[in-house]
Amino acid sequence: MIERFDPLKGERLQILDEKGSARAGLDPGLSDPELRAMYERMVLTRTVDAKALKLQRQGRFGTYASNLGHEACQVGLASAMTKGDWLFPYFRDLGLYLTLGYPLADHYHFWMGNEAGLRTPDSLNIYPVAIPVGSQIPQSVGAGLAARYRKLPIAVVATFGDGATSEGDFHEGLNMAGVFRTPNVFFCVNNQFAISVPRAKQTAAATIAQKAAAYGFPGVQVDGNDILAVHAAAREALDNARNGKGPTLIEAYTYRMGDHTTSDDSGRYRTKEEVREWERRDPLLRLRLHLEKKGLWDAKLEKELQDRSTELVEKAVAEAEARPPAxxxxxxxxxxxxxxxxxxxxxxxxxxxxxxxxx
Ligand SMILES: Cc1ncc(C[n+]2csc(CCOP(=O)(O)OP(=O)(O)O)c2C)c(N)n1
Incomplete structure (x- = not known):
């Protein structure tokens, strides 16, 4: 499917439209429980994120990077990963962490400023979060190479923003991955901004996905607010990596709905109209409409999910705050x-x- 969408021709993979209808022939055919589980993860991610912002405003949290609007990218990708795969994350990956099973209290503990929360459980293959932009990309290629030497049937994922593609690390990492055909999936969350710098000032290329052509492997641009598109592309790219078919670059085209971090004021460099325009494309709304169309969701289930998510969040915050200081x-x-x-x-x-x- 990836090869059918050529970023050089301006083609972008979208499966779910804004009304929640899936395009025939492209639907990845997820089961009802899988679809529901994805939606539940997205709602949990949003609940965890909203609580984090409140905690920061109350002085109970450090500087925080919101994930609002990125839920489809994160949950869609993580739900295509399998045990054994590695993640080299960046700092805006909440839904990935939650879907892969990172303990919620640990996540809060880390963002409360305690490094002990960054101690990844031994059962999870998640590298420590990269704050230096793009540095995780060559590291992930090293891990990919190691997996090849050891003949492990796994994929190695690196996530990063559009801003990271201006770093030398991006180009060096992807070049090496192409030459050695490492089992990597490079997942770029193109949320249109690197703090206040818009995507158009990041590169003169029309898309980020097309850059893969220069390194000799496939690149695809997907609608990053469409969880089915993200999931389908990620699943194929991960399968290819695990089966010796080399790396893939996925550009998830989305929008950072919140500020860069709690230290930023995005009202200084973008308009309210632009943000409102993207609200219509809310990734949660789109999957919810899809579930409703399939008769898998209603107001009662929504209320129960919201309550359950809030309860989980409150418990995790209490647990994190009760832990000893760093x-x-x-x-x-x-x-x-x-x-x-x-x-x-x-x-x-x-x-x-x-x-x-x-x-
Ligand atoms: C090497 C390096 N340069 C600068 C910074 C400061 N910085 C932190 S986040 C950021 C922007 C990152 O933008 P992008 O990669 O698009 O990811 P996003 O925050 O939009 O998700 C910058 C410049 C940094 N952390 N590391």
């Missing part, structure tokens, strides 16, 4: 299996500094 060791502990000597030296230095400061 230690200095926590700042150094959760990235490497064994701490490298330079970090160990920095830790000792810092402890000595704190000891002196306390005297």
């Amino acid at each position: 230690t200095v060791e926590d700042l150094f502990a959760y990235t490497y299996a064994e701490m490298p000597p330079d970090l160990a030296a920095q830790l000792e230095d810092h402890k000595a500094f704190l000891g002196e400061a306390a005297r």
Whole structure:
């Protein structure tokens, strides 16, 4: 299916339209429980996100990057991944974390400023979140290469924003992936902005997906507010990676509905009309309409889901807030299996500094 949509011809994969109807012949044929589970994850993601913003405003959370509007990208991709696949995430990936099973209280704990929340459970293949934009891309290619050497039938996913495609890391990573045909899926969340810099200033190319052609592998642009399109493209790309058919670049065309982070004011660089225009394309609404059309959803189920999600969120917040505060060791502990000597030296230095400061 990916090859049927050529980004160089301006073609974009969309399966669900804004009224929730699926295009015949493209529907990935998910079962009713799978569709419902996807919607439930999207609603949970939005609930978790909204609570995070409130906590930040109340001073109970650090700077926070909202995920509003990205739920289809995140849940659509994660629900196509299978056990064994690796994720090299960026900082705006809440729905991926929740769908892959990251404990909600840990997520809150991390964004409350405690590195212990970033300690990925051993059962999950999630690399620590990358704050340096784009740095996770070459790392994911290294992991892809390692998987090939070990003959593991897995795929390695890196997620990143449109801004990351201007970093050298993007080009170096994709070039190497193309040359070595690594089992990578590069998932670009094109949400139109890198903080205040619009996509048009990021690249002169018409699409990000078309850049894959320069590296010798397929690229596809999908409607990032259409969970079926995201899921179908991701499933095919992941299958190809696992089956030795090399990497794929997926550009999910969407919009960042919120501010860049709680430190930003997007009203200074974009209009309310533009944001309102994208509200019509709300990814949750689109899947909900689809479920209703199939007779799988109604107001009662919606209310129950909202209540259940709120309850889960409140429990996780209470759990995270009841945990002990971070230690200095926590700042150094959760990235490497064994701490490298330079970090160990920095830790000792810092402890000595704190000891002196306390005297
Ligand atoms: C290497 C590097 N340069 C600059 C920054 C500051 N910074 C943080 S997020 C961001 C914009 C990222 O935009 P994009 O990749 O499009 O992702 P989005 O935030 O839109 O999801 C920048 C410039 C950083 N974290 N790392």
